[in-house]
Amino acid sequence: MLKKGIIYKSTGIWHLVKSGNIFYKCRIKGKLRLHNSKSTSPVVVGDRVSFILDNENNSQGIIIEVQKRRNHIIRKSVKLSKQFQVIASNIDQIYLIITLNYPITFTQFIDRILVTAEAYRIPLNLVFNKMDLYSSSEKNEIKKLKNIYELIGYKCYKISALNKDSVNKVSKSMKNKVNMIIGHSGVGKSTLINTISPNLMIKTSNISDLHKQGQHTTTYSEMFDLSDKIKIIDTPGIKGFGLVDMDSNEIKNYFPEFKNLNGNCKYNNCLHLNEPNCAVINALNLNKISESRYKSYLNLIDENSTYRIK
The missing domain is CATH 3.40.50.300 (P-loop containing nucleotide triphosphate hydrolases)
Structure with missing residues (x-):
């Protein structure tokens, strides 16, 4: 019997799925495990899934599909x-x-x-x-x-x-x-x-x-x-938080204080590092941008160029 539900807990092999007001203990169909080898798990909390019940145990099932994630x-x-x-x-x-x-x-x-x-x-x-x-x-x-x-x-x-x-x-x-x-x-x-x-x-x-x-x-x-x-x-406590698959031009767009300044730089592809007439650097020098935020930006740009996942 096919059911739909939401992942409430994922512990590696078993996943707790809520369908209606009932929780089911589910495993993942083999093909789903191989779908993305770079991910530590193909199913995570919040995922909307389809699953079939185990013939011998109606409290258990097998996840056969993960719906497209909104985010x-x-x-x-x-x-x-x-x-x-x-x-x-x-x-x-x-x-x-x-x-x-x-x-x-x-x-x-x-x-x-x-x-x-x-x-x-x-x-x-x-x-x-x-x-x-x-x-x-x-x-x-x-x-x-x-x-x-x-x-x-x-x-x-x-x-x-x-x-x-x-x-x-x-x-x-x-x-x-x-x-x-x-x-x-x-x-x-x-x-x-x-x-x-x-x-x-x-x-x-x-x-x-x-x-x-x-x-x-x-x-x-x-x-x-x-x-x-x-x-x-x-969520479990996190020590490190590395970015995944973002290029430098993307990163600069994810700093809200840069958004209104990006178009004022001399060069359209300005990365706000040491380019002449950079609107972001000018704003930094005028204390209109936080120094700690700019240091975070430089750190991410540097790390991205060295360790970016391909």
Whole structure:
């Protein structure tokens, strides 16, 4: 019997598919595994699939087709890797959880995810977490970062994930949407979800005393149904986020602050590196563009020319 459903959890061999209000444990048909050898998995959370039930066990099935994805978030984790990982698909918006320390979220990491979200036209919100733990100087640093990203069009929130009142604005913005939560281990992704929906009781962890980094508790991406028609995709903590298959001319178009300036450069194919009469460099010198954002851009251009996946 043919059924259609959505992938709620993918653990390698088995995939949890929701069809109607029933969950089925499904495997992948062999041909699907071979369809894209560069991907770590042909099926990811958020995928809409067709599957047939097992003749001997009606709670299990075989996925025979994956529908075309509306969008997805993709990365390669190491520079020399030829494989890439699609983290989730068919996403309405992303929430990138950021902490100033324990663990540190560097601006280059933020900007890499922003570029990927821009490439796949997925709205992204920045959530600065653990505001209750910061000193006055650290709160000023958050204020500066928030200003940088709000000026170029990104919605920003300041929260303490354990405090229900502080996350209300975030949860309200999630209604009737598929929301992906992403960030380093230990930034409070699972804590945020538990605060929004305490009944889930997703496992959380402490920060490592040795490395001052988060420890993985979410092993696989998983989708949850919350109240107010909120769907949340919880993802494992990510250390590195490499771009996949973007050329330099594409990358420059995924920095919103460059868009209105690209046409003002002397050369149409200007990459905003050291070309004469470059409108972006001129704006940088006038402090109209953030220096940290421009450094992220240079880093991506350099990495792209060296490690781009073919």
